[in-house]
Amino acid sequence: MEGAELAGKILSTWLTLVLGLILLPSAFGVSLGISEIYMKILVKTLEWATIRIEKGVPKESGLKSSASVGIIQRDESPMEKGLSGLRGRDFELSDAFYFSKKGLEAIVEDEVTQRFSSEELVSWNLLTRTNMNFQYISVRLTAVWVLGVLVRYCVLLPLRVTLAFIGISLLVIGTTLVGQLPDSSLKNWLSELVHLTCCRICVRALSGTIHYHNKQYRPQKGGICVANHTSPIDVLILTTDGCYAMVGQVHGGLMGIIQRAMVKACPHVWFERSEMKDRHLVTKRLKEHIADKKKLPILIFPEGTCINNTSVMMFKKGSFEIGGTIHPVAIKYNPQFGDAFWNSSKYNMVSYLLRMMTSWAIVCDVWYMPPMTREEGEDAVQFANRVKSAIAVQGGLTELPWDGGLKRAKVKDTFKEEQQKNYSKMLVGNGSL
Amino acid sequence: HGSPHSTLLEGSFDASSLLLRLYHRFRALDRNKKGYLSRVDLQQIGALAVNPLGERLAGGGGAGWEELLGEVDFPGFVRVLAHFRPVDDDDSGMRDPKQPEPLNSRMNKLRFVFQLYDLDRDGKISRHEMLQVLRLMVGVQVTEEQLESITDRTVQEADEDGDGAVSFLEFTKVRIPFSYFFFIF
Numbered sequence: 001m002e003g004a005e006l007a008g009k010i011l012s013t014w015l016t017l018v019l020g021l022i023l024l025p026s027a028f029g030v031s032l033g034i035s036e037i038y039m040k041i042l043v044k045t046l047e048w049a050t051i052r053i054e055k056g057v058p059k060e061s062g063l064k065s066s067a068s069v070g071i072i073q074r075d076e077s078p079m080e081k082g083l084s085g086l087r088g089r090d091f092e093l094s095d096a097f098y099f100s101k102k103g104l105e106a107i108v109e110d111e112v113t114q115r116f117s118s119e120e121l122v123s124w125n126l127l128t129r130t131n132m133n134f135q136y137i138s139v140r141l142t143a144v145w146v147l148g149v150l151v152r153y154c155v156l157l158p159l160r161v162t163l164a165f166i167g168i169s170l171l172v173i174g175t176t177l178v179g180q181l182p183d184s185s186l187k188n189w190l191s192e193l194v195h196l197t198c199c200r201i202c203v204r205a206l207s208g209t210i211h212y213h214n215k216q217y218r219p220q221k222g223g224i225c226v227a228n229h230t231s232p233i234d235v236l237i238l239t240t241d242g243c244y245a246m247v248g249q250v251h252g253g254l255m256g257i258i259q260r261a262m263v264k265a266c267p268h269v270w271f272e273r274s275e276m277k278d279r280h281l282v283t284k285r286l287k288e289h290i291a292d293k294k295k296l297p298i299l300i301f302p303e304g305t306c307i308n309n310t311s312v313m314m315f316k317k318g319s320f321e322i323g324g325t326i327h328p329v330a331i332k333y334n335p336q337f338g339d340a341f342w343n344s345s346k347y348n349m350v351s352y353l354l355r356m357m358t359s360w361a362i363v364c365d366v367w368y369m370p371p372m373t374r375e376e377g378e379d380a381v382q383f384a385n386r387v388k389s390a391i392a393v394q395g396g397l398t399e400l401p402w403d404g405g406l407k408r409a410k411v412k413d414t415f416k417e418e419q420q421k422n423y424s425k426m427l428v429g430n431g432s433l
Numbered sequence: 434h435g436s437p438h439s440t441l442l443e444g445s446f447d448a449s450s451l452l453l454r455l456y457h458r459f460r461a462l463d464r465n466k467k468g469y470l471s472r473v474d475l476q477q478i479g480a481l482a483v484n485p486l487g488e489r490l491a492g493g494g495g496a497g498w499e500e501l502l503g504e505v506d507f508p509g510f511v512r513v514l515a516h517f518r519p520v521d522d523d524d525s526g527m528r529d530p531k532q533p534e535p536l537n538s539r540m541n542k543l544r545f546v547f548q549l550y551d552l553d554r555d556g557k558i559s560r561h562e563m564l565q566v567l568r569l570m571v572g573v574q575v576t577e578e579q580l581e582s583i584t585d586r587t588v589q590e591a592d593e594d595g596d597g598a599v600s601f602l603e604f605t606k607v608r609i610p611f612s613y614f615f616f617i618f
Contacts, residue, residue, distance in 0.1 A: 010601075090583070090586070091567070091583045091587060092587075092607075093550075093587060093591060093599070093604065093607045094607055094608065094609045094610065096486060096546050096549055096550065096566075097542075097609050097610075098572075099484055099485055099486035099487075099490075100486060100490065100517075100545070100546055100549065101517060102480075102484055103481055103484045103486055103487055103490040104490070104513070104514060104517055106478055106480035106481040106487075107475065107478060107481060107490070107514075108455070108458060108485065108514060109458065109463075110478050110479060110480040110481070111479075111480065112478070112479045112480070113461060113462065113477075113478055113479075114461070117457075117459075117461050138587060231589070243608055256561045345464070402479050406479050407479065409478045411482035415479070415483050416482055416483045416487075416572070417485070417572055417574075418483070418574075419483040420485060420487060420570070420571050420572035420574050421572075421574050423485050423570060423571060423574075424572075424574035424575050425574075427571070427575065427583065428575055428579050428583075
């Protein structure tokens, strides 16, 4: 009896604390400064750990940081220079050596595949999962690490799970309720309120610290917002600072429930799986959406898949053919506090969320950028590349021409043919031998 | 990671850290966690797929890694890469002849590349094999006559005993620019 009473008391105090310290301030968009204090302590601890690690590493290893140096020293000169010859040179048996070397270099390390796994850290951040190259240094460091594990799994994790649960339930209930109202400005205002509150709660559920820059360029109604994609959390991060209409497939399960509830409160654009294949249908519906200036801006991730936040890959031209104003947004996570990248081949959604909730925090920067429109004589692909470059520059990410679809599929034959053309030109000149 | 693998990379700084990174690379490439690399795994590497010899290197078109090495598990992976380490300075003369030739000796590098050409592994690169490999490298960009002409010239230049094919010995006499020979870990 006493045990049950005690447990009940603890639970109710716990919930009251959560309500008072986290939920209510979220509803009003106010911060009590608790997370700031947490972050300060965290930063100090990590700095201390870094200093200890640097002291502990033996001097003769000379390995400054394995992350910044590639596995191989590469010669990046193009094929024409590397193959030591001018145009119209003859084929040599030794050419095979050149290509073997290049090929093996690619096998060891290529620009693209490395983007589909998490970024290597410069210095350890006391999480086992990032412990690739770091060895035992001292008792104190290990003790801090153990303390970290305890804090993360026994204190932070339950708290975060509670918050996430509350946040999602509120979202579903809230949007369903608001959906009952007739269309009016009151409905829109309420829908925004529910939306923003629940998003703020969910962000706290991840101990998220987000810096928004250039808020004056926040995407407007009737426009399209494009951003680089690192994880499903990107959506959460963006919607905490504004409401968007989402585009995507209808899912089953929990996601499906959330989707159906959300669409009652404000018009999102959800497609059936079969409809997604019909590009004209998709484009048509999106065009209709942005034509209505009262509707929320559409949120699209043109890369089509999650990349590990060190680079921006090819933007698919579909989103850029719709017309309308494009509002680019760059999102950059700070990997020191937690790795936000969703490696969908390695982790499913649940284990990914668990990893998120047992990291230190999610810290990221969001840059809103001035709107862009397609210029005269520019086709969709060029426009897409222009936007991609702008986002890469703003976020400090490298730009790659490769398709993120390489995560799952082979390179298109057209790329290979281009290389073959290059080589053939060298061998046979312009048709003369 | 056992010591036999470390010795393959002896001489490069911090061999165990390098091995660890190669292991992570191996894991990243091995898509279905099979424990070995298949042709498909290698073909998924974009930069390899656009390499003219990419198909041969991924093991297609003829005798590939599986035939040459068996399954490409992690030790096999490291063995192949170790071929292209720089040749040690004291490799030539001073080596104990009873010890097996190091993987990255000039001879072994030549053997590795020779096998890229010698599709049926009979120890000779026939004119037909040369044509096939060249065709792989240039795709549809070159006509059949041009290709035959290039093949004839190449085989003629290298062929010393007049048998119309390039044997391994004849192959070893080919002039190979220094920079093609290795990459630096």
